[in-house]
Amino acid sequence: MVGFINILLILIIILTIVLFWILAVKTDILRDPGTCKDPNGKNSFSLGRTQFGIWAVIIFCTFICLLTLKKDDPGEVEFTESVAILLGISAGTTVLSRSIDGQSPTLRIKNRAFGDGCSRGFLRDILSDSNGVSVHRFQQVLFTILLIYVFIHSTIKISNFPDIDGYLLTLSGISSGGYLGIKISE
Numbered sequence: 653m654v655g656f657i658n659i660l661l662i663l664i665i666i667l668t669i670v671l672f673w674i675l676a677v678k679t680d681i682l683r684d685p686g687t688c689k690d691p692n693g694k695n696s697f698s699l700g701r702t703q704f705g706i707w708a709v710i711i712f713c714t715f716i717c718l719l720t721l722k723k724d725d726p727g728e729v730e731f732t733e734s735v736a737i738l739l740g741i742s743a744g745t746t747v748l749s750r751s752i753d754g755q756s757p758t759l760r761i762k763n764r765a766f767g768d769g770c771s772r773g774f775l776r777d778i779l780s781d782s783n784g785v786s787v788h789r790f791q792q793v794l795f796t797i798l799l800i801y802v803f804i805h806s807t808i809k810i811s812n813f814p815d816i817d818g819y820l821l822t823l824s825g826i827s828s829g830g831y832l833g834i835k836i837s838e
Contacts, residue, residue: 657723668716669709680695682702683697684696689769695771696772697771698749700742703796711735711739718811728812732813732814791827798820802814
């Protein structure tokens with residue numbers, strides 16, 4: 653029975669990642685809504701939505717992995733304050749980014765580097781603003797990758813959700829704040 657449960661949990665992880673990938677490619681789940689003026693084009697990818705989606709999948713899949721590891725006592729899997737803070741920073745960044753973009757219909761289009769709001773590819777979309785590839789978006793991506801590495805490494809090391817150093821969480825908040833602050837002035 654335990655082997656079946658482990659296989660089921662691994663299948664849930666695989667299905668979650670595949671579903672997220674399919675939704676990211678086929679739908680607007682990670683895209684800025686309603687920005688593309690070309691009827692044959694797709695909306696550009698949103699950095700905030702992408703970051704939030706990735707953190708949601710990582711935290712969910714980590715929880716499933718930990719349930720698999722602690723199959724004898726799933727109650728040992730404990731969410732930490734760090735997990736809530738990481739997801740909260742990501743959610744806040746997404747909401748505030750969308751709020752900034754939603755200030756006016758023309759601002760939504762002007763915030764995209766290519767003027768028409770249409771996608772030019774995932775990396776170009778998330779790294780570009782109205783002036784092309786920008787340092788504030790690049791640093792946001794870099795610090796998100798750093799925190800993902802620390803989160804996964806720490807989780808593997810202790811076999812539970814980690815307590816991430818307060819300075820790293822502060823760095824994540826500053827990174828998001830810098831991204832949003834510059835986004836306002838775009």
